[in-house]
Amino acid sequence: MNFQFLLSLISAVFIGGVAGYLGSLMITKRMGLVGGPLGHLALPGVALALVYHFNVFYGALLTIIVGGILIWLLEIKTKAPIEALTGLVFASGCALGFLILPFSDEHQLEEALIGDITKISFSDTILTIILCSLIFLIIRKIYSKLVLTEISEDLAKTEGIRVKKYNFIYLACIAIIVALTVKLVGGLLPVALIVTPSLTARNFSKSSFQYSFGSLIFGVISATFGIFLSQITNFPAGLLIILSGFLIFLISIIFKKS
Amino acid sequence: MEETILKVKNLNVKFGEEVIKNLSFEVKRGEFLIVLGPNGAGKTTLFRALLGLISSSGEIIWQDKIPKIGYLPERLSQDKFKNLTITIKEFFHFKENSDEKIFSILKAVGLEPKEILKKNPGDLSSGQFQRMLIAWSLISEPEILFFDEPATGIDVGGEETIYSLLGKFWKEKNLTILLITHDLDIIYKYATNVLCLSKKGFCCFGPAREVLTPKVLEKIYGTGIKFYEHKH
Numbered sequence: 001m002n003f004q005f006l007l008s009l010i011s012a013v014f015i016g017g018v019a020g021y022l023g024s025l026m027i028t029k030r031m032g033l034v035g036g037p038l039g040h041l042a043l044p045g046v047a048l049a050l051v052y053h054f055n056v057f058y059g060a061l062l063t064i065i066v067g068g069i070l071i072w073l074l075e076i077k078t079k080a081p082i083e084a085l086t087g088l089v090f091a092s093g094c095a096l097g098f099l100i101l102p103f104s105d106e107h108q109l110e111e112a113l114i115g116d117i118t119k120i121s122f123s124d125t126i127l128t129i130i131l132c133s134l135i136f137l138i139i140r141k142i143y144s145k146l147v148l149t150e151i152s153e154d155l156a157k158t159e160g161i162r163v164k165k166y167n168f169i170y171l172a173c174i175a176i177i178v179a180l181t182v183k184l185v186g187g188l189l190p191v192a193l194i195v196t197p198s199l200t201a202r203n204f205s206k207s208s209f210q211y212s213f214g215s216l217i218f219g220v221i222s223a224t225f226g227i228f229l230s231q232i233t234n235f236p237a238g239l240l241i242i243l244s245g246f247l248i249f250l251i252s253i254i255f256k257k258s
Numbered sequence: 259m260e261e262t263i264l265k266v267k268n269l270n271v272k273f274g275e276e277v278i279k280n281l282s283f284e285v286k287r288g289e290f291l292i293v294l295g296p297n298g299a300g301k302t303t304l305f306r307a308l309l310g311l312i313s314s315s316g317e318i319i320w321q322d323k324i325p326k327i328g329y330l331p332e333r334l335s336q337d338k339f340k341n342l343t344i345t346i347k348e349f350f351h352f353k354e355n356s357d358e359k360i361f362s363i364l365k366a367v368g369l370e371p372k373e374i375l376k377k378n379p380g381d382l383s384s385g386q387f388q389r390m391l392i393a394w395s396l397i398s399e400p401e402i403l404f405f406d407e408p409a410t411g412i413d414v415g416g417e418e419t420i421y422s423l424l425g426k427f428w429k430e431k432n433l434t435i436l437l438i439t440h441d442l443d444i445i446y447k448y449a450t451n452v453l454c455l456s457k458k459g460f461c462c463f464g465p466a467r468e469v470l471t472p473k474v475l476e477k478i479y480g481t482g483i484k485f486y487e488h489k490h
Contacts, residue, residue: 028342028343144348144351144352145352147342147344147352148352150338150342151334151338151339151342152331152334152338154306154309154311154329154331155329155331155334157309157310157311158309158311158327158329159352159353202343205343206343206345206376206378207343207344207345207347207348207376208342208343208344208345208348209348210343211343
């Protein structure tokens, strides 16, 4: 097992686990699909990063945040339905991404779309570990508050929960995690890392604890599987992680709790 | 003379049009105040304004500081819980970590903790679910409770259990209760005061037997409906 392989394995495990954990909350809040458009929003940033040779994560995070603010501003200005505006902004983001991408070389186009973790640097691995640990701790702290908000916002507010503040923290965590997943699975597929582990964990869980930590564990398992399979087959790791996750989900249906 | 816990002066709430207009009343500590009125008269809106969940103008003055509040919103959906992976125990842990306390409050509302703690709240019967919510609102030992039609959708027998539970806790724990209900039976049985609202606004305030005259009831609910006071 060489050092580079170890770095990609560690990064994938951290990203996969925390994306799964956060995903369980996103599914609870019926926001599972948000990972899709956000990932696409990352594309122009990824493209810029590849053309100008800076860290893909920063590029992705930059355009996700810019896109998010744009959607928010457009909503205030136009009062149009937010999902339509999200559609508008993420499709435009995608288009812009594809305009910039040809300026990078061909292999990089693939990296932007489906990710490449196998060449992750030591410093990026450290960054990934720190960010993932931080987000895990933050989400663990606000998890139950956000679940109560989902049950009833009025109830949460009477319990003294500052709903707007926690929603903001939650959305910031999503932006960072999606930007991290882009490294692993590219701009097209982050949604898979977010929803698949939780869907699997749901089949085994009766409590919120089992569900949230189950999602984390299934995220870790899929990531580990994918990375090892990629090592053996030489296929892109991101794709194999997603397909491993899907396979595990299918198996979990057989054991689904009654 | 009991102290005043809440004073409301010239309260106004607007959602485009005025839902609550110049409403003033007082709540004394230990009171059981029932808010009565047809749908659309602004009862739930009044609660939400008092709890600071929506913006309002006028004065809402709590004695000293805002007391510990328990709130049971209208029609908290059981289906919502069914879609969540959560146990009753975890739902109580939002507010209280002591399992001992959770056990005793569940028993107090007539539920068997051992049977239900690992269940999803969505799997309870509607009567059990409502009793669990009452326990949930009581567990933080609030001084004042806001209950918005806590017996909606429960069969007649179950309704009676809910209200007699509320009556029991009110007496035992010296609570102040604000309750929205249509049930005149309950009003005559428990209410120390009633506040009635109609679609046109404030209608009456005071002890039920004094203020709920046939004329007032007609004003609240319109003509053609007759209510009879039940003597117990």
